[in-house]
Amino acid sequence: MSSVGHLLTQEAPDPDGELRESAARAMQLAATRPEEARAIGTPVVEPARRMGAWQTVSLAERALGVAAMNLNEIDVAVAHLRAAVAAGARARSRARTGEARMSLASALVLRGQAGPAIREIDAAVRDLEGVQAARARVQRAAIMQELGKDDAALEELRRTLPVLRQAGEIEWAVRALSNRSLIHAGRRAFGAAEADLRDARRLSLDHDLDLLVAFAEQNLGCVKAKRGDVPVALRHFDAAQERYRRCGVVQASLLVDRAEVLLSVRLLDEARETVEAAVVAYQQQKRDVHQPEAQLLLSTVALVQGDTVTAAASADAAVAGFRRLGRANSLALARFARLQAQVAADPRGISPERAARVAADLEAASWKVPALEARVLAGRMALDQGRPAVARHHLSTASRARHAGPADARARAWHAEALLRRADGRRTAALSALRAGLRIVEEYQATLGATELRAHVSLQRGSIARVGLRMALEGQDPRGVLWWAERGRASALRLRPAQPPDHPELARDLADLRSTMAEIEAARGEGRSDYALVARQVVLERRIRDRCRTLTAGDDGERRMRRHSVSELTEPLGDAALVEYVELEGDLHAVTIAGGRIRMHFLGRTETVRQVLTHVPFALHRLVKPRAGSAGREAGREAAAKAVLQRAASGFDDLLLGPLRREVGDRPLVVVPTGALQSLPWSVLPSCRGRPVTVSPSATMWHQAVSRPRPPDGAPVVVVAGPGLPGATIEASAIAELYRGSILLSGAAATAPRLTAHMNGAAVLHLAAHGNMRSDNPLFSSLTLADGPLTVYELERLTHPPHHVILAACDTGRPHIVAGEELLGFGAALLGGGTATLVAPVMPVPDAATVPLMRSYHEGLRTGRSPAEALAAAQSGLDAEDTASRAAAAAFVCLGAG
Structure with missing residues (x-):
């Protein structure tokens, strides 16, 4: 967030009227139009010096210093402001000297010189009187905020803001409001923060103060981000950026704020580009006080991206910067970032x-959760190196936190306890500790409303589940393998995105917890203490847990959180077989349930799967979209693509289903893939041709899908054709004709508001539209409609998602995998939101090629076939000579209930 720069002052009497007026004009423009202020003020200084007009010299130098500060030229600003102080002293003007000192104090803070800054601002307050003293107190409050003394800053602002309002000091009142809003936001008083910022923006707009409007827009964006409203936050940032551009200002703090928000929703490429720009801007502006924070953020983004070289280099730079500034708490965090980058690059190094x-060091700096992570890391390293005594020491130290503190700390402590018990050979006790850690993560995960936050939390859930999975595999326990695999798989989707406004207290607590967690991450990134925030997190987690137990017992949300036993999972199977694929440490396994029997199978190395999988989309794409050229050459390419596809499909069949044939036979299949298998078009496998195959992110989600009640009679069938796809209109019209009373939205009528209104509670929704799948952040994936994109975020707001959805749009069935086995994306959002069945492609397909498949599929549904049966029949029933249509059809999978 950004604090507001230095503002208007008044000129005292001066012997030379023209120079005095120019200096006053330059000071008036210094904060809002710094380039113009510089052009006016520069010609004043030397003539005024020659005349001995030291008050005018002081004012002009101050104007040039404030202008340089707002242009982020800190060293230049300090030089001008020291000259302003000296000139004020020569003029024996306490007012001029005090005003210059207050601006100099702010510049020194930006340079990282806190001690000299405090001395200058205290001297300024002593020098000034009345309104001028009120301005100095606002300046002192801003410096206190920079140094983390919010209580003292808030008291200064409380006393001075009425004085400024009464005196008509609009610019200083705006600055006080903006800076006070930062304190409110830091304390999660978001209503008060927004009120201050909207007041500041209104005053700035009324008085044409463009730069101050930009500050208000930026800070409004930060408040919205803390409240979890990312799209609105980004809009405020865009508005701020445009204002800064008009003023000729590069505001590096805006880049950092934007990067943090982008990282929070996993827009990694954009976050990386933005934070790199912030690093460069701080370097150019020589803002040493803020440079290490940007470097630390860059290290985090790079580590999430897997760029260990940049992560380590940026962490090194942050370490050096925090050491130079004497910020011990931040230094500990930067050293941990460096350790994480080095471990990711070379675990044995x-x-x-x-x-x-x-x-x-982290413990001494009160970074509780990072300290636990480092302790567990030390213990695991010692175990890997065959040093059990050292491992026991670190793991036992970490495990002491398992009974008190925030959920993320307790979960890590139980993880440490499990590793300790396992190392001691206490298998049953180790599994008990793992289950305790899982319960904590699951309770905590249920309090987070945003799907991407739940998926992020699942990193810890997955690390615990993998230990249990490894122990079950070692014990040759197929039920245990299935149970632990399910614990780490698609857990974020099993809970509907929170829609808490029905109960205001719970809604407030949920919003407060989300903002508190965001503030903890921000505090850690900025090197501030998170002690009070973590304490508040503990209180909120307990309060929410208690509220949820009284408010949701027995409702749908409680049912969705319930773990199912293996026996319960098998009940709806009937004559079908369930195959759940499990990957651990490079090995691929499968658990099958068929005919009441559960078996475990080792299939081979997962690297083989990844190598073969690359050939499937290439071959299908070549068959779907033949190249221009001679008929003979194209026939050769088609034959080559068919051969590649056949070899890959046969290889997959032998690897994935061959070892399971004795168990699954020719039964219909319910498949729970893992990793790269999530994007496999199963119908290309010889064993799956014509066989009903249902794919699900987890066996638990499949059970939920088949348990969902059918829509009531009269629930509408909605068919939509998006713009820019000629085949979409043909397809939608053909489908709509099959259903009496169907709702057809095409052309200008295919808008997001109309679609969301009709799809709520629909029995069937068929969408033929262009899909834009975002690999950097799947929650911004969208379908193109007449009025723009329909995003995953909007799907999550549906109260009654359509029961059965067909997405004839590129890639919409392909999920994006995050945090191990968590899935995000368009299809995942529908299934997680309550849609029972989804039919969609897992690779790009041309719209015209899908028309025969879709018509045949819907005709099958109308004859009473299940979705999986109808899709299998439609895929196998296409004209063998129509290569493009058959290849496009092969890309479709049936997800959910099937």
């Missing part, structure tokens, strides 16, 4: 002792 030293 780091000793347990070094990880333990980092943990000790």
Whole structure:
């Protein structure tokens, strides 16, 4: 967030009227139009010096210093402002000297010189009187905020804001409002923060103060981001950026704010580009006080991206910067970031002792959760190196936090306890500790409303589940393998995105917890203490847990959180077989349930799967979209593509289903893929041709899907044709004709508001539209409609999602995998939101090629076939000579209930 720059002052009497007026005009423009202020003020200084007009010199130098500060030229600003102080002293003017000191104090803070800044601002307050003293107190409050003394800053602003309003000091009142809003936002008083910022923006707009409007827009964006409203936050940032551009200002703090928001929703490429621009801007502006924070954020983004080289280099730069500034707490965090980057690059290159030293530094700086992570890391390293005594020491130290504190800390502590018990050979006790850690993560995950936050939390859930999975595999326990695989798989989708406004207290607590978690991450990134925030997190988690137990017992949300036993999962199977694929440490396994029997199978190395899988989309794409050229050459290309596809399909069949044939036979299949298999078009496998195949993110989600009640009689069938796809209109019209009373939206009528209104509670929704799948952040994936994109975020707001959805749009069935086995994306959002069945492609397909398949599919549904049966029949029943249509049809999968 951004604090507002230095503003208008008044000129005292001066012997030279023209120079005095120019200096006053330059000061008036210094904060809002700094380039213009510089052009006016520069010609004043030397003539005024020659005349001995030291009050005018002081004012002009101050104007040039404030202008340089707003242009982010801090060293230039300090030089001008020191000259302003000296000139004020020569003029024996306490007012001029005090005003210059207050601006100099702010510049020194930006340079990272806190001690000299405090001395200058205290001297300024002593020098000034009346309204001028009120301005100095606002300046002192801003410096206190920079130094983390919010209580003292708030008291200063409380006393001075009425004085400024009464005196008509609009610019200083705006600055006080903006800076006070930062304190409110830091304390999660978002209503008060927004009220201050909207007041500041209104005053700035009324008085044409463009730069101050930009500050208000930026800070409004930060408040919206803390409240979880990312799209609105980004709109405020865009508005701020445009205002800064008009003023000729590069505001690096805006880049950092934007990067943090982009990282929070996993727009990694954009976050990386933005934070790199912030690093460059801070370097150019020589803002040493803020540069390490940007470097630390860049290290985090790069580590999430897997760029360990940049992550390590940026963490090194942050370490050096925080050490130079003497910020010990932030230094501990930067050292941990460096350790994480180095471990990611070379796990065996780091000793347990070094990880333990980092943990000790984090503990001393009150970074509780990072300290636990470092302790567990030290213990795991010692175990890997065959040093059980060292491992026991670190793991036992970490495990002490398992009974108190925030959920994320307790879960990590139980993880440490499980590793400790396993190392001691206490298998049953280790599994008990793992289950305790899982319960904590699941309770915590249920309090988070945003799907991407739940998926992010699942990193910890997945790491616990993998230990249990490894132990079940070692014990050759197929029920245990299935149970632990399900615990780490698609857990974020099993809970509907929170829509808490029905109960205001719960809604407020949920919003407060989300903002508190965001503030904890921000505090850690900025090197501020998170002690009070973590304490508040603990209180909120307990309050929400208690509210949820009284408000949701027995409702749909409670049912969706319930774990199913293996026996319960098998009940709806009937004569079908369930195959759940499990990947661990490079090995691929399968658990089958068929005919009441559960078996475990080792299939081979997952690297083989990834190698073969690359050939399938290539071959299908070549068959779907033949190249221009001679008939003979194209026939050769088609034959080559068919051969590649046949070899890959046969290889997959032998690897994935061959070892399972004795168990599954020719039964209909319910498939729960893992990793890269999530994007496999199963119908290309010889064993799956003509066989009903249903794909689900997890067996638990499949059970939920088949348990959902059918829509009531009279629920509408909605068919939509998006713009820009000639085949979409033909397809939608053909489908709509099959259903009496169907709702057809095409052309200008195919808008997001009309679609969302009709799709709520629909029995069937068929969407033929262009899909834009975002790999950087799947929650911004969208379908193109007449009035723009329909995003995943909007799907999550549906109260009654359509029961059965067909997405004839490129890639919409392909999920994006995050946090191990968590899925995000368009199809995942529908299934997680309550849609029972989804039919969609897992690769790009041309719209015209899908018309025969879709018509045949809907005709099958109308004859009473299940979705999986109808899709299998439609795929196998296409004209063998129509290569493009058959290849396009092969890309479709049936997800959910089937």
